[in-house]
Amino acid sequence: MTDLANPSETLRRLEYGATIDEALEFFDALPAVTVPQMLGNWSGGEVPTGNPMDGLLGRFGWHGKRFDSPEDVHPLVMVRDGGGRFSLNPALVPLPTLLRYPAALRNATLARIARTAGPLLATTAPTARLRMTEYRGVVSATMCYDALPIHDVFRLVDDDTVLGLMDLRGLEQPFVFVLRRE
Template identity: 60%
Template sequence: MDAVARAERLRTLMRGATPDDVLAFFDGLPPVEVADLLGSWRGAELPTGHRLDGLLGRFGWHGKRFEGADAAHPLVFDDGRGGLVEVNPALVPLGLVVRLAGLLRNPVAAAAFRVVRPLLRTRRPRARVRMVRHRGVVSATMCYDALPVHDVFRRVDDDTLLGLMDLRGDDPPFAFVLRRQRA
């Protein structure tokens, strides 16, 4: 499948897909090198019925930023004033978020997050990128410093990646898309 066909398939999946459909698509995508990730990326959730579907967007997730193999920012959010803020994933109670995902879909939870977001802010990178074998293919993977999370990437085209959040004990994985931001 060429890049044009892969992009079209992704557009179809973005309207909603089963985890099996997304995993089959992911498995057919080419790997990504660490250098290919450098820069800022706008994120979007790929709806599969995962319990985290809809949460990142509701809370203002913008995407990810990669400065180098040892300097990655996994959680970049809109700051509500036209800027961006990096959030320290170690300060996000991920286990609680996963267990209470249904309750967090209300406007009160999003408003509360906006209030505490300044307390979660970091300027330091909170992840690294390494080449990791996942589902039989070695590809660039963001390894969070303080959480049992790896975000594994495959290439849709030069400016679009499909990511899977590999969280220990969470199956199937949460799927998302990253689109390169040009300066």
């Protein structure tokens, strides 16, 4: 399944849907990413694997992530209805509680309300940091949330694309996502 000669093509196939085992096999085959390689603005997408988080970030207006420096990270850059972007404060998102009720998260009315109310939960302060950590046997750049038990671990697909695994305490399998440099 994993084509190391053309990881960008493998990723394109996985973005249509994959098993968690296929996604993890691909992740494990990719090289580590350094902290300096992560700096900048990134747009986000996902690799659907059957995770309870599949489809949720986009539904709530997630655009991507912004890494200003190793100490200044904005993990939830959102699209503002009517245009523009803002950084959502993850500390104000009751993610562990919400994940206990996945059907509610898929409710279209709740998504509209959350997108409308999202700017009220905005912050200009960074809410995460970048560190090198070991995950699945490889030391790679990892985004550590300040207020939530979440680590996003990155591996290099190409110079402008990384594959990420969101490791959240209490979530049985990692959420698989992709970031593309803007």
